[in-house]
Amino acid sequence: MDLLYKVFLDPFVQMGTAPDLLVQTLWDGLVAGVLYSLIALGFVLIFKASGVFNFAQGIMVVFAALTLVGLHEKGVPAYLALAITLAVMFGLAVGVERLMLRPLVNQPDIILFMATFGLTYFLIGFGELVFGGNPKVMIASELGLPKGAVDINFAGGFVSLQKIDIAAAIIASLMVAALAVFFQKTRIGRALRAVADSHKAALSVGISLNQIWVIVWFAAGVVALATGIMWGARSEVSFALQIIALKALPVLILGGFTSIPGAIVGGLIIGIGEKVGEFYWGPLLGSGIETWLAYVIALVFLLFRPQGLFGEKIIERI
Amino acid sequence: MFYREAGQFKTSYTADMSVFPILQDRVGLAIILIVAVAIIPFFGSGFLLQAVMTPFLVFALATIGLNLLTGYTGLLSLGTGAFMGVGAYACYKLTTYFPDVNLIVWIIVSGFFSAAVGVLFGLPSLRIKGFYLAVATLAAQFFLSWCFIRQPWFYNYNVSGAIEVPTRTLFGIPITGATSSDATRYFIVLGFVIAMTWLASNLVHGRIGRMWMAVRDMDLAAELIGIRLLRTKLLAFAISSFYCGVAGALMVFMWYGSAEPSVFDVNLSFYILFMVIIGGLGSLTGSFFGAALIYILPILLRYVPAEFGMPIQSSTVEHIQYMVIGALIVFFLIVEPAGLARLWQVGKQKLRVWPFPY
Numbered sequence: 285m286d287l288l289y290k291v292f293l294d295p296f297v298q299m300g301t302a303p304d305l306l307v308q309t310l311w312d313g314l315v316a317g318v319l320y321s322l323i324a325l326g327f328v329l330i331f332k333a334s335g336v337f338n339f340a341q342g343i344m345v346v347f348a349a350l351t352l353v354g355l356h357e358k359g360v361p362a363y364l365a366l367a368i369t370l371a372v373m374f375g376l377a378v379g380v381e382r383l384m385l386r387p388l389v390n391q392p393d394i395i396l397f398m399a400t401f402g403l404t405y406f407l408i409g410f411g412e413l414v415f416g417g418n419p420k421v422m423i424a425s426e427l428g429l430p431k432g433a434v435d436i437n438f439a440g441g442f443v444s445l446q447k448i449d450i451a452a453a454i455i456a457s458l459m460v461a462a463l464a465v466f467f468q469k470t471r472i473g474r475a476l477r478a479v480a481d482s483h484k485a486a487l488s489v490g491i492s493l494n495q496i497w498v499i500v501w502f503a504a505g506v507v508a509l510a511t512g513i514m515w516g517a518r519s520e521v522s523f524a525l526q527i528i529a530l531k532a533l534p535v536l537i538l539g540g541f542t543s544i545p546g547a548i549v550g551g552l553i554i555g556i557g558e559k560v561g562e563f564y565w566g567p568l569l570g571s572g573i574e575t576w577l578a579y580v581i582a583l584v585f586l587l588f589r590p591q592g593l594f595g596e597k598i599i600e601r602i
Numbered sequence: 603m604f605y606r607e608a609g610q611f612k613t614s615y616t617a618d619m620s621v622f623p624i625l626q627d628r629v630g631l632a633i634i635l636i637v638a639v640a641i642i643p644f645f646g647s648g649f650l651l652q653a654v655m656t657p658f659l660v661f662a663l664a665t666i667g668l669n670l671l672t673g674y675t676g677l678l679s680l681g682t683g684a685f686m687g688v689g690a691y692a693c694y695k696l697t698t699y700f701p702d703v704n705l706i707v708w709i710i711v712s713g714f715f716s717a718a719v720g721v722l723f724g725l726p727s728l729r730i731k732g733f734y735l736a737v738a739t740l741a742a743q744f745f746l747s748w749c750f751i752r753q754p755w756f757y758n759y760n761v762s763g764a765i766e767v768p769t770r771t772l773f774g775i776p777i778t779g780a781t782s783s784d785a786t787r788y789f790i791v792l793g794f795v796i797a798m799t800w801l802a803s804n805l806v807h808g809r810i811g812r813m814w815m816a817v818r819d820m821d822l823a824a825e826l827i828g829i830r831l832l833r834t835k836l837l838a839f840a841i842s843s844f845y846c847g848v849a850g851a852l853m854v855f856m857w858y859g860s861a862e863p864s865v866f867d868v869n870l871s872f873y874i875l876f877m878v879i880i881g882g883l884g885s886l887t888g889s890f891f892g893a894a895l896i897y898i899l900p901i902l903l904r905y906v907p908a909e910f911g912m913p914i915q916s917s918t919v920e921h922i923q924y925m926v927i928g929a930l931i932v933f934f935l936i937v938e939p940a941g942l943a944r945l946w947q948v949g950k951q952k953l954r955v956w957p958f959p960y
Binding site for chain 1: 678726729730731732733734737738740741744745747748868872875876879880883918920921922923924925926927928929930931932935936939
């Protein structure tokens with residue numbers, strides 16, 4: 285009885301008696317969710333266009349952030365460093381397409397997945413070799429990102445919102461909107477969607493697969509850079525960040541690998557579910573359930589919808 | 603040249619269907635076994651035994667385990683590290699509760715614990731496929747890792763949070779702990795690996811293996827020809843986890859001596875998956891090749907520059923090592939996506955028809 289009370293009643297009583305804490309937890313979850321969504325977005329872009337499950341997205345986030353900070357440390361002005369980093373990410377996209385995707389075209393998914401593992405290892409080694417393995421501080425203020433917190437009076441308590449988190453949420457929404465417009469309205473966007481539908485059909489109407497791949501990997505690189513800046517500004521830039529790539533996986537399966545709205549909604553569900561679960565139910569089990577709660581949430585959703593919330597319906601033929 | 607089967611006639615179906623139909627292959631296998639059993643333990647240095655061969659064999663065993671699941675049944679799993687952890691922790695708990703029972707028995711029993719956990723987490727595999735399943739097994743990985751870190755019952759409420767291997771003996775000879783010799787532990791691991799590889803070979807060549815491969819190639823079609831999907835998939839999960847569990851127990855008891863929970867984190871799962879894919883999906887020989895390449899190559903990379911007298915800082919070596927491994931993975935995938943096992947096959951075929959191209 286006592287246990288049932290603790291599991292099913294007590295957390296809700298707590299939520300009711302201290303709504304400010306609930307709102308704070310929800311906000312934390314929302315912010316974490318936005319960042320998960322951003323990483324998941326990078327995954328989805330590449331998966332849609334090339335069918336590659338890009339495990340290296342996490343390390344691309346770290347790599348982009350490290351390049352930016354590393355350049356700034358060498359004395360390059362912040363905005364110029366940003367431009368150079370974008371150029372580096374473009375170079376990376378071209379390199380990946382030339383050296384990895386092109387020779388591996390038409391291989392099974394798992395082989396391409398494996399190849400992105402190789403890329404991950406390579407980038408870890410390369411990044412540490414060039415920029416060193418020590419954690420760095422993100423140059424948030426130099427890039428014009430706000431600092432500090434806003435305190436809002438709410439239901440007899442305070443809810444504290446970090447300005448950087450608000451900025452992250454806004455930038456993420458802008459980015460998603462821009463990507464949506466890019467996908468729906470531009471020529472390249474249409475080509476991208478065609479490639480996502482069928483490689484062969486796209487090729488036959490004269491779309492260059494190689495070009496498209498460079499574009500999506502570059503787009504994923506830009507998303508990675510934005511994620512790196514946001515996440516780096518909240519904590520610091522270090523190789524530990526690549527672990528968040530694993531956090532994006534439940535988001536992906538929740539939303540479906542091929543759906544951009546899915547990545548967003550999935551990210552928010554996971555982020556909020558994780559924080560609320562940790563805060564209200566975590567102490568029951570011994571804390572730290574954040575590490576696996578996201579996966580369990582995703583697993584439960586999957587049992588009912590095996591293709592994810594927004595994924596395309598799986599049709600099996602013999 | 604010497605690798606040619608001309609003159610070797612098969613007079614029965616059994617001979618024709620044997621696992622090693624060519625005499626040279628059988629001789630080669632015998633030589634490898636003799637070297638492994640009679641030469642390495644007596645003439646190899648402690649470093650070779652303890653830091654190269656034992657870990658290599660342990661990884662090979664885990665790789666076979668994952669290969670049964672991913673290579674033969676086509677179920678992608680990223681929970682290998684956790685299943686190995688289940689084996690290690692089960693063995694540790696059992697041998698501390700019942701110290702009088704022979705450790706070898708507990709290592710095998712811990713495999714069954716791991717198998718049970720594997721079946722539990724394999725249940726979603728009937729509904730979830732491909733990468734979705736990989737993520738579902740990641741749930742197992744993170745949940746079990748969390749258990750090993752946060753639930754003190756698993757490590758007997760140690761202050762350090764790590765498991766320490768107690769000294770156990772077999773026929774009066776210490777086989778674990780500080781007093782055991784490298785050669786003894788090598789022999790035990792070797793014994794397990796030989797026995798379980800033989801078992802795996804029989805499994806995959808028999809009815810069960812064929813069911814697995816049918817499911818891998820197309821599970822819907824397999825179901826139509828009368829293979830029960832749930833049973834087959836769960837059996838694959840059980841046997842694969844059994845292998846991983848035994849490998850995990852051997853890893854802690856015969857190699858590390860003590861283990862932090864972080865040993866069994868997700869990186870170990872990825873590491874084993876590398877070995878499976880580089881070695882060759884659906885090949886037992888490939889499992890050994892993959893384990894050798896991924897585990898032994900970094901050791902070589904560490905010592906080769908020093909041999910040539912190149913003064914490189916150890917941290918730089920480590921970074922370059924990462925880059926080289928990453929580049930090599932991509933390189934091998936491009937050269938032969940079917941893995942080292944296929945390269946080996948191609949090489950043998952070339953030898954067979956030499957000096958003609960085909």
